[in-house]
Amino acid sequence: MSETTSNQMGPSSFGQGLRDGLPIGLGYFPVSFAFGILASSGGLSWWQASLISLLNLTSAGQFAGLDILLSSGTLMEMAISQVVINIRYSLMSITLSQKVDASVGGYFRYVFPFNVTDEIFGIAATRPSISRSYWRGIRVLPIVGWTLGTLMGALLGSVLPEALMNAMSVMLYAMFIAIIIPICKKEMPVLIACLIAVCLNTLLTYVPFLKNLGLSSAMGVIVCAVLSSLICAVLFPRPMEGGTDES
Amino acid sequence: MNPDGFFLYLLVMAGTTYLVRAIPFVLIRKKIKNRFLNSFLYYIPYTVLAAMTFPAIFYVSSSLPASILGTITALALSFFGQSLLVVAASSALVIYLAQLVL
Structure with a gap:
């Protein structure tokens, strides 16, 4: 990486980040x-609902948290549920810590993790490096x-036609496919890793015995991803960066 | 919901979620040298995306054929090297139209 990753243009620019975020934003809606x-x-007001979303920026955790909040569960239950459901973000943060360049330092080191989500991670981690402007x-x-x-859901309720909402929610997945396919064409180990992950998740979704384990779908995804990545790290270890350790 | 209680729940919820995200990120500042760990971290984003997409993408619409058409659109356009936005928008359009027809 040279100075080409400047602030105006290039793979690490604010503009590139903004573009990468567009399908995610639409898919989140x-x-x-x-x-x-x-x-x-x-029973929450529109500002309470919006504030939860603004400060948490996570789906599974919020749905579980809302449940606890509305049923007046204990604060301990709230904390434990959030740790268990969101522990996958720790893994993502570790990966991202290896991807950020020198511009992510100082106070930004503490601001950065606020916005780690499955989708932002998925896109950003496939970039060669992550700068402050890109993030x-x-x-x-x-x-x-x-x-x-x-905000709109809380205020308007169910006024948007279902067909439109469905069409918007597919954008997220279509974008994931658009990221995976090009690299799968180039790198067989990635293709195999992805196929294993999909097979595992399909089993987890449909096989009654596994379904009954009671994993949330977000946690199921992580279990499948971790297993298939472990398998492929053993089968197809990557050459070390710098290339001196090819043997 | 009484506002005091709400803010307490919100604080615990958002605070816990932030810490889960931030602790590893703030603590790990060095490049990991271990080859196995690096290989694992290399595969992780792709396997996460793959497992998030399948089989969930088949349930985005209440009409399975519409979802399948949208999936095929995304796969085909990505295979031929279209950009993220083109793939996402086309797939959404196909699903939308398919839902109206099917």
């Missing part, structure tokens, strides 16, 4: 809209989409 509906029907760009539209979706 219908999910957070549903959260808004649920929160307001449970500032990629988080904008997901935050807007997630918070605005919640």
